[in-house]
Amino acid sequence: MAVDIMSWLSLTNVLVVGVVSLLVYWFWRSQQGLKTFEKLGIPGPRPMYVVGNARQLSSGGFCDKFFEWNKEFGRVYGIYLPNTPAVIVSDLDLLRDVFVKKFGYFHNRMPQKIMDFKPWKDNLLQLRDDHWKYVRSQLSPTFSSGKLKKMMPAIDRVIKNLDRNVKAKMESGEPVELKEVAGAFAMDTIAGAAFGMQVDTLNNPKDPFNVNGLNLFNQNFWLLPILLIFPGLAPFLSKIGISFISVHSTNFFMDVMDMALKERRLDKKNYNDFLQLLLDGQKEGDQSKGPVDAEIDFTSQLQTAKDWNRDSMNDDEMKANALIFLLAGYDTTSIVLSFTLFHLAANPECLQKAQQEVDEKVGNDTVNYESAGELTYLDMCMNEAMRLFPPGFMIDREADEDVELGKYQVKKGMRMIIPCYSIHRDPEYWTEPEKYDPERHTPEAKAKRHPFAFMPFGFGPRNCIGMRLAQLEIRMAIATAIQHYTPVLCEKSVYPPVVEMPQTRMVAKDGLWVNFKPRE
Numbered sequence: 001m002a003v004d005i006m007s008w009l010s011l012t013n014v015l016v017v018g019v020v021s022l023l024v025y026w027f028w029r030s031q032q033g034l035k036t037f038e039k040l041g042i043p044g045p046r047p048m049y050v051v052g053n054a055r056q057l058s059s060g061g062f063c064d065k066f067f068e069w070n071k072e073f074g075r076v077y078g079i080y081l082p083n084t085p086a087v088i089v090s091d092l093d094l095l096r097d098v099f100v101k102k103f104g105y106f107h108n109r110m111p112q113k114i115m116d117f118k119p120w121k122d123n124l125l126q127l128r129d130d131h132w133k134y135v136r137s138q139l140s141p142t143f144s145s146g147k148l149k150k151m152m153p154a155i156d157r158v159i160k161n162l163d164r165n166v167k168a169k170m171e172s173g174e175p176v177e178l179k180e181v182a183g184a185f186a187m188d189t190i191a192g193a194a195f196g197m198q199v200d201t202l203n204n205p206k207d208p209f210n211v212n213g214l215n216l217f218n219q220n221f222w223l224l225p226i227l228l229i230f231p232g233l234a235p236f237l238s239k240i241g242i243s244f245i246s247v248h249s250t251n252f253f254m255d256v257m258d259m260a261l262k263e264r265r266l267d268k269k270n271y272n273d274f275l276q277l278l279l280d281g282q283k284e285g286d287q288s289k290g291p292v293d294a295e296i297d298f299t300s301q302l303q304t305a306k307d308w309n310r311d312s313m314n315d316d317e318m319k320a321n322a323l324i325f326l327l328a329g330y331d332t333t334s335i336v337l338s339f340t341l342f343h344l345a346a347n348p349e350c351l352q353k354a355q356q357e358v359d360e361k362v363g364n365d366t367v368n369y370e371s372a373g374e375l376t377y378l379d380m381c382m383n384e385a386m387r388l389f390p391p392g393f394m395i396d397r398e399a400d401e402d403v404e405l406g407k408y409q410v411k412k413g414m415r416m417i418i419p420c421y422s423i424h425r426d427p428e429y430w431t432e433p434e435k436y437d438p439e440r441h442t443p444e445a446k447a448k449r450h451p452f453a454f455m456p457f458g459f460g461p462r463n464c465i466g467m468r469l470a471q472l473e474i475r476m477a478i479a480t481a482i483q484h485y486t487p488v489l490c491e492k493s494v495y496p497p498v499v500e501m502p503q504t505r506m507v508a509k510d511g512l513w514v515n516f517k518p519r520e
């Protein structure tokens, strides 16, 4: 018995000593990590033990904190999230290096361990290296003008719905929260253009497509710190139903896609949606040689290693990227649509010009692919809303090798964060930055400013693949909303909007309220 107690005690001792040593080692390692920027001569705010600068960043609001640090430390500085070093860059010439000139070193984003499980893991946003290059080269032609035109019937149906919905709102005389209308529009467009499903979210908010789509955005933020410290846990937790993104809703979309793929492989009906384009691509083989629009065509930089010469994407890659249509396309599109309409309501002289343009180019017809392409002033209004409220308010990259960035050495694996929101409002790049002024986006004004002062869709080979589609559908939606109706501010409007970023989404704290009136 005595021997047993002794051996138990010694086992306990060994365990305790082991755990304590591990903790001490982990603490020592993280403290060493917190000296990275000091050693490289990169300035930055002082990190705190364990949490680095993460607490300062989240408590001060992402955007305001970047402004403050920018003033204090300049256009290149380092922070720790929580103990991983990240370089914040808002020097526009250096951004040209990151996005374009030295793209070979900066083609990856930071690892998104939170989505590191099937079916999400093969999506473009988080793929890396040659796997990303391969999938991007296969997907880019899907967003060419020719292919976008194929999606038009689905978008047309949603546009007509939007017209009916705005009319009904106007006739009710009640104020309208624009994010609600824009969100419904974006959801219905994705349902139609990506999955070939007909959904009318505003009138049927309980449609499972909408319920599960929205649920993907109710992310489990409490998991973030755990996954930041133990990133390898994501795939295991997802198996028991715990993940950053709802497993239940992910499964809903997987079932929708599995069923659609099965049906479509059997019948010969003609579908015109993203899923069908992907399926056709699988039959036709290598898509990378197809025509692509200039803004998203970087073919020469997407050459992959020999292992990535498969003829076509597999089902996992197809499903992951149909899903990302929803995750990357829903919130972004509805934010830009709602913020643009709200700014037009608050700036009647801009609204009048936009309406005049719609009268001239669209008249009384339904706006279509061709007429939407001619709405250049509307485009400027949209760009100005994105300057002030960019949905992607920060963009990130990761250094693939040790590399020089200006006078600094950036180490392999180090993260780069580009604070778009603060660049878009930087008084050094923009006069009266808080003012809504679409004239900043005329071709003449654009030619005079640094191209990297405005980047709502990112830049270079890893820019937003859905840019053309987003621009098209937003132009069509706004043209429809202002063709016969005039949005005006109402008692509930708070202008300029104040954004609240408790998590990672651009949300107007007081909503974006307007009234719609019939046009005189």
Ligand code: HEM
Residues within 6 Å of the ligand: 124, 125, 126, 136, 324, 325, 326, 328, 329, 330, 332, 333, 336, 390, 391, 392, 395, 396, 455, 456, 457, 458, 459, 460, 461, 462, 463, 464, 465, 466, 467, 469, 470, 471
């Ligand atoms: C106004 C709407 C949109 C905005 C403002 C926006 C913005 C962005 C930004 C800032 C990025 C990061 C670019 C970079 O890292 O350089 C991005 C990437 C991406 N966006 Fe969009 N986006 C929009 C709509 C869409 C839509 C409709 C889709 C639908 C397919 C989409 C799909 C993607 C994908 C897949 C990526 C990752 C591309 C890659 O890594 O190769 N986006 N977007």
